[in-house]
Amino acid sequence: MNTQSTRADDILRCARALIARGGYNSFSYADISKVVGIRTASIHHHFPSKSDLVRVLVAQYREEASAGLARLEQAIPDPLDQLRAYLGYWERCFADMAAPFCVCALLAGETPVLPEEVAVEVRGHFRRLAEWLTGVFERGAAQGRLRLSGTARADAEMFMATTHGAMLSARAYGDAKAFGAITRPLLERIAA
Amino acid sequence: MNTQSTRADDILRCARALIARGGYNSFSYADISKVVGIRTASIHHHFPSKSDLVRVLVAQYREEASAGLARLEQAIPDPLDQLRAYLGYWERCFADMAAPFCVCALLAGETPVLPEEVAVEVRGHFRRLAEWLTGVFERGAAQGRLRLSGTARADAEMFMATTHGAMLSARAYGDAKAFGAITRPLLERIAA
C-alpha cells in the first residue's frame, strides 16, 4: 500500500478530469496548478514531462478499468447482465457529469498527435476491453443468453465501437440521455 | 461560382487536415502558415479568429457531406447499397490516409472545450447525418431490404454511433483495416 503523499494522486485525478473534457492538448500544467493549489514547477517534480503524466494517468485508468471489470464479473454471473452493468456504469457517469467520457476513447481520436508512449497505453486499453467483451459474448452465446450475429470477437468489437460512438453522440447533441437512448436498444438486440 | 482567391480555400483545406489529426487544440495558425506558405497575420485577414476559421470549416464540411449524401442517394437506389456506399467512402478515406477521420466526430469529443459556435455546427452535422440515416432505414424497412431491430430512428443513431466508434478503434489499434472489420459485419446484420 502506498499511503504516500496524496499530491501525485490529486494531480492525476485533476488531469484526468481535464483530459476527459477535451483531450491531450486542451489542458496545461497551469490548469492543474490552479485546481490542486500547487505551482507548475512542483507538478514537474512529480511528473517530469506532460507525456509522463498522461502515460501514468492512462496506465492507472487501465488498472482501475481492469479491476472494475473483474469485480463486475465476480458480482454478476449472467453475461447479458454484465453488459447491462457495464453500460449502466457509463450511463451513471454521464448523468452525474462526474467523468462524462472514457479518457481512452477521447485520446484514441487524437492518436496521430499523441506521444507514442501514451498511444501505446490507449491501444492497450482498447485491446483489454475488446478481450473482456469477447469473453462475455462467448459465454453469453454458450449459455444461450446472447444472440451472436458474427463471431464473438466481431460482436465484441462492434459493441465497443457503438458504446464509444454513443459517447460522441451524447457530447455532440449536448444531451447525456442520448447515451442511454443509443445503448439500450443495443442490449435489446443482442439479448437472446 | 466563386473562383475568387484560392487562398482561403487552401487555408481551410489545410486546417481540415490538421484538425482531422488531433482536433481543435492540436493545431495553430503557425502550422497552417508553414504548409500554405503564408504568414500567420495573413491568415487572420481571411479568418479573424481561430473559432471563425473552424466554424467556417465545419460549415463547409457539412455542406460537402450533405451534397455527398444527396449525390449518393441519387446514384444508388437501394437503401442497403446506400449504407454500403457510405461506409465504403470512409473505408477508402482510411485506406488512402487522405482524410482518415470525420472532422465532426473528432470535434464532438472535444465539445466541452469548443467555442459555442463550433459546437453548434458539429451538432448540426450529427443531426443531419442521423436524419439521412433514419430515412434510409425507413425506406429500407418499407422495401423489405433492411431488418429493423427498433425504430428507424433508433437504428440510425446506433448505426452512426458504431461508425464513429469504429473510427476511434481504427485509430487506437493503429490499423486502418479495423474500420472495415467492424462495419462490414454491421451491414450484414441489418441486411434482410
Next chain:
DNA sequence: CAGAGCCTACCAACTAGTAGGGAGCCTGTC
C-alpha cells in the same frame, strides 16, 4: 482612389520545462 491581399513588426499571455534553494523529515552514527 478603394479595397483586397499580403507583408513586417509587434504584443501579451501562455506553453512545457529548468535551476536552485529552503523547510521538514527520516536514518544512521557517534
Next chain:
DNA sequence: GACAGGCTCCCTACTAGTTGGTAGGCTCTG
C-alpha cells in the same frame, strides 16, 4: 540524545518557444 547527511516536497525565479491576435504599411488590381 545530538547531529549530520540525504531525501522528499515545494517554492521562487527564470527560460525559450509558441499561442492567437493587432497595427500599420506596401503592392497590385478594378
